[in-house]
Amino acid sequence: MTPVETRLTERSRLLLLVATALVVLPHAWHLHAWVSAFVLGVGLVYLYLLRRQRTNVPRMVLLALVCAGSGAVLYQYGTLLGRNAGVTLLVVMLALKLLEVKQRRDAVMMVFTSYFLVITNFLFTQTPLIAVYMFAITILITATLSAITHDSPGRPVRSHLRLAGTLLLQALPVMVVLFLLFPRIVGPLWGLPKDAYSGMTGLSDTMSPGAISQLVKSEATAFRATFSEAAPAPEQRYWRGPVLWETDGRTWTTGGSGLQAPLPRDRLQPVDDRIIQEITLEPHNKRWLPGLDRPVDMSVRATQTAGSAWRSPQPIRKRIRYMVASQSGNLTGTLNPMLKTAALQLPDKLSLRLQQLAQGWRNGASDREVIQQALEHFHNEAFVYTLSPPLLGTDPMDEFLFETRRGFCEHYAAAFVLLMRSAGIPARVVTGYQGGEFNTVGEYWLVRQSDAHAWAETWLPDSGWERVDPTAAVAPERIEHALDLSGLDAGAPVRYRLPGGGWLASSWRSLRYTLDSLNNSWNQWVLSYGPRQQRELLAVLGIKQATWKDMVLGLLISVSVILTGVAGWMFLRRPRSADPVLHAWNTFCQRLGRMGMPRKPCEGPRDYLHRVVAFRPDLASQVNPITELYITLRYATPDDTAALLSRLKQRVRQFTRRVSHSKKFS
């Protein structure tokens, strides 16, 4: 018996420390290193104080630390608001609060802050792995809250953890219902901080030497694709992104607005065998919607540019899923004059060597022969395909073609297009992705940023726009295999990721496939759930036009039903006594109680027996042995406890059954 305690036990302080550390840990990946160092330092100081049984830090020291922490955040980000700065500030303050915790109230504030840090982590990553980790962390934080609320030396830490686990598991059904039925609102309620979408990678609207070779160093997923029928051959797996028309000799851009307009678009011969694919695109904060070359139709609202690329009206800031219809085959005829001008544009300054090289191939040859000669030039001369080409100077294409001769796909594509235009052949640069890895578990194609690629297209009057990949002339393997990004040396030729290898490699691969497949399902079923999916779900449930009111009402009803279920599960299960003897005896006494002879609290078993028998002599033959068995089991130490116990249980069972049976007839 103690007065109500508001101070914290050492155990709950320790739990608080562990929870804080584990909740900050995943933030270490996307926050600056000094934040982690700061938190680690504060944690160690706290641990030291805890060991010394000292828990208070002088006020001035604390104030100085708070000022230093917020000053550092301000210095780093220039603001205290926004996603990164806000989260950093929260982490710093959580760590400092650790030093200030005296009472239960402080600890509760820390627990709530920890919950906040869990949710802010989802602004950075939302993988299933992090979800599992965060669920575990939430159990720990909740156990800490339980320990703060009540802790006594007799209560094991395990019991707090078990309680938190039970609470959260029981919360899951209601959570699912809320997630599915809570009315979803489109779009942000107010402006998001500027850095809300930072850290998204993807193809850019411009291309200069080195741009794509930078992008391919990222292993991040660009998109996942499923084909409704058989997948096209590797040499056909070109995924079309932005098409670049205009160049100043170094940088390529998408060109003027006329080229972004839907017209005049490439008209393609209608063919029957369109390739239908479904693409789940990761957000990249640009407007491009890639599709298998050439995409002719999209299931989402988008416009097709003159270069047959597809643009969404808004930047892609959420993962989206869409269907694409693609087909090969080109339309011949005359090229639109505006496109022809754009496709023959040359930079103001073009080296003589380059022009002479292209015109040398022309020399009366046909367009097709010129293209062939250019490809042979790349193949026969000492060109090297490398991820880390040397830097190029003021006239990059000239330098590349005649001096360094080391480049990545963007060098080859750009140089090839320039040569073609110099020779009078309309040409353009196409960026996108090439290849992809088939996930045998989820049966989809995974395309990473490392599959980013650039190639060329030339216009031939008899065959229209035709894909020409100069990279294939230099390094044909690139088209067959993905790049191996490990161990890159400056200027070294590219290496490829080849299938095969020992069982270790293959099991590693299948593990990778399983994880990514899990990721994909998670993306499709959990992360992409939004207003549209909610409408579809309601339609499946038979609710066609749900008003806001209907949804709230439905939500309340379903939550109540599920909570009732949880309560029923908790309370309707007959509580089993830890002591089987007592349990049997209690059952027996309850039965008698319902017959109007409740046992008085002061009454021992034998007194009770006498009273019952005096009242109902007809029950004596049943009540007598039960009471005797109980007394023996309770107060004597018999050798054959198990046998006696089973006999007691059996008798009680018989008694309750017989009495309720006879009651029916009376």
Place this chain on the structure above:
Amino acid sequence: MQTLTLRDRFRLVRFTRGLGPEYGPVTLERSRIFILPTATGLLFALALLVMLFGSINYSNNMGYLFTFLLGSMALVSIFHTYRNLAGLEFAAGKAAPVFAGERAAFEILVSNPLPQARYAIGLAVPGESPVSIDLDPEHSTRVTLHRPALLRGTLPLGRWKVASSVPLGLFRAWANLELHQECLVYPRPGPRRPVPQTAVYKPNQTGDKGRGVDDFACLRPYRPGDSPRHLFWKAVAREQPLLVKQFGGDRADELWLDWNDLDDLDTEARLSQLCRWILEADRNQLRYGLCLPGLQLDMAGGSAQKHRCLQALARHQHRPHDTR
């Protein structure tokens, strides 16, 4: 155990004050337990609201999931808070008499008949600091609740509260309880004042001087009821039958404590004065009798006489306290 009518169930007074004293052990069942969020719980709700707005703003589905997980957890914790109280049994224990001005101690027998542990059950009398207990499965314990005894008479424990906010402190479940349980409050002892010397001489069989405590008279066989202080321990050590030392007193060892001797005081002051005299007389191991209007307690001595007299003072023309 009483069952409530539907009308009673919705009476607001149950919520704040309870329904008045009851007999016998009280089991906390559904209709007795109330539950509301605590200040911490409201803060938690506010935090959840912020999280929800954040999730909507960023259209972050994991944010939604987490917010809903915490919200559901809070809802489910209601059941756990309720379960921590439900099924507990409370019975009135004893309450030793005290003097006015002291703190009355009431014993409550709390038992947990169910196979689940209970944590941080707080029992509180209004205005007093609560007492917190943990109870193992199928165990019971005694809790002492205190209440200041300001006036002489009988002091009921009155309404008290049993409450718990385990497991998370977000909700607090409580029940208002009032058992028929009283503590006798003796008058506050008055100032020291000489005992009126209305000594009565009574010839006694054991001697001229009667029985007393002052002078040793003789040894006599032990009779049940003799004070162990007067046992002749040396005889016990020699394994002889129990002997008691008989003391003789003087003539003034018997006295009447009379209400009418205190004309100059009002009722309560008279009772206080009589109380003081009883205590003095008892300490001096005198024999005494008590005269109150309409009541006379015969000459006797010892602890039983003291309590009998003090009880008479406590109950003198006493109307029971208001229980609230």
